[in-house]
Amino acid sequence: MSTQKITLAKGLNMGLRKAMEDDPKVLIMGEDVGRLGGVFRITDGLQKDFGEDRVIDSPLAESGIVGTAVGMAMRGYRPVVEIQFDGFVYPAYDQIVCQVAKIHFRSKGNTKMPMVIRIPFGGGIGAVEHHSESPEAQFAHTPGLKVVACSNPVDGYWMLQQAIACDDPVIFLEPKRQYHADKAELDESITPEPLFTSRVVKTGTDLTLLAYGPTVKTAMKAAEAAATEGKSLEVIDLRTLSPLDMGPVLDSVRRTGRAVIVHEAHVNLGMGAEVASRITEKCFYNLEAPVLRVGGFDTPYPPSRIEEDYLPDLDRVLDAVDRSLEF
Amino acid sequence: MSHAEFGPDLVEVFGPSQQDGGPELVQLLTPEGERVHHAEFDMDFSAEELRGFYRDMVLTRRIDTEATALQRHGELGIWAQLLGQEAAQIGAGRALRPQDYVFPTYREHGVAWCRGVDPLDLLGLFRGVDHGRWNPNDNNFGQYTIVIGAQVLHATGYAMGMQRDGVVGTGDPERDAAVIAHFGDGASSQGDVNEGFIFAASYNAPVVFFCQNNQWAISEPIERQTRIPLYQRALGFGFPGVRVDGNDVLATYAVTKAALQRARDGQGPTLIEAYTYRMGAHTTTDDPTRYRLSADVEHWKLKDPIARVEAYLKRNGLVDDGFLDTVKQEADDLGVRLREGCKALPDPDPHAIFDFVYDEIPPELAEQRDGFAAYTAGFEEAHS
Known part of the structure; x- marks a missing residue:
């Protein structure tokens, strides 16, 4: 079976194309998604092939x-x-939270809401205000929505198709910094794992590093750097934020006794707070240290010239790893 | 203060006083019950149709009266009254074909009646036992929407779906369909309503925007929402707007029928402003005596939508006492059914709140559900 090396942007584009081929009811809608192919070119060529309807x-x-x-x-x-862009979702926030999320419940299941809302999220692209945000916790806090974040090209391809096939509304977060960055090998012949599952992407024994979306790459780099100092970190890509798939996380923390979660979103009431709480509830006696969070500060997203100071980077992750290991 | 560089005076552009709806109000039956004619929207009505309108309005008013009383007796938490708006709703509701689709506010009890929704089903939401117990697809009548104006976008999107299904402009009366979006004068200020107008115009969607201007958004008068007659806003969005006497069921029916047909034919959206008056309170929790004059209410009482049809029917010998008595008996029977049925509506099972949050319940929510079941079962054991 042939494979090809693709970027995240290409994976998402291929995923959309496949979903549209498989189901004539699948539609794409948005600003500039047609002739332009979207400002990030994720929908490139699709209007030409599937038409303006x-x-x-x-x-x-x-x-x-x-x-x-x-x-x-x-x-x-x-x-x-x-x-x-992430920061432009707020005019739609009322429709998402009051309508998209609640219509199935309101109608006692008579009206299904199989919708995917794709949001390029996260920073690191040197953009102006409102173009670098991480609003995931606001949607994960809303019953009725499912929220997932892909971190790599292969997941982009599969997870997007799975989200489109899902009969519940899915907020689909795409790490925009990764769109045109690393390539990965896609094998279309495999059977992907289910959408709402987290995944161990690197095994380790000393500490569990949790990440999703853009911070998976940061976490992997941190694990590589830590390995040179003889520290063995396990890295888990959460992939699904609502529901959370805590099984692999809890299994891992029971072995390592330590966890650090990394996200770009503000730490206060972010995904890390929920994950830390669940680890504490289920693994209290396994813990050797408090669960630590590394994230964006509790400030608005800063001007881009200093965004790398705001975003959790390799050093801040390693600092938290050291604090956990030394606790 | 007219400054030519900022354009002409608004009064010059939008015409003279809008008292009683202004000169462009489409009317086929005057408040006195006189049949009048209109160059564009005139049509003939059979005696049976006229009696049908009368019956619909009387029964709709009874639903409203009974529900208001049920709230006063503590059987409903709240009720949104439609008193005075029966003609607007019955005219619009009877102009629909089965394949058309309705997106209501929470006050469309008359339209629900026309669509065959059991009036008892309307009460559940206001009693607090559900969020609307009817299946929208049984009668092509959507769920009541509480967030003001949100449904106008849903209506537009649904109409765009109809376009893609090839049920617009085929010329087949059994096939061609349209959507009607209900909202009020207050909603006309909402972004979602204006975005609905823009999307519908842009895609030429088969949707009729039916605005019941009942002059009040709770305590805010129409002057707080708009500086121009609402129907004239349509021009700015690129489609026609019509102001119809919302207390005239014949005119409302004729105008809505024409607008729906225009939409079904693929000619795009229309804004209908049904000019009416909210005779009751906004809801049963409201107190209109704090913000409006009783003289205004008295003025509008003379325009009652049912009285004018009754006067016309009697004057022209189109009804006898037998018919009127039958309708009255039907209304009384409906009242009994609503009173008894409302009290018998069961409270929902608390454990059922988990059932429809998702189509596929996530394991963590199932765990919460099971935990709640075990928790409540503990109390039952303690009491047994």
């Missing part, structure tokens, strides 16, 4: 995009909505 360039109004997608889902379509 299925790849819909929308007016510039995020609530309008999500709200009309709700109506199309009610009519039996499976809309895949692109929000251009």
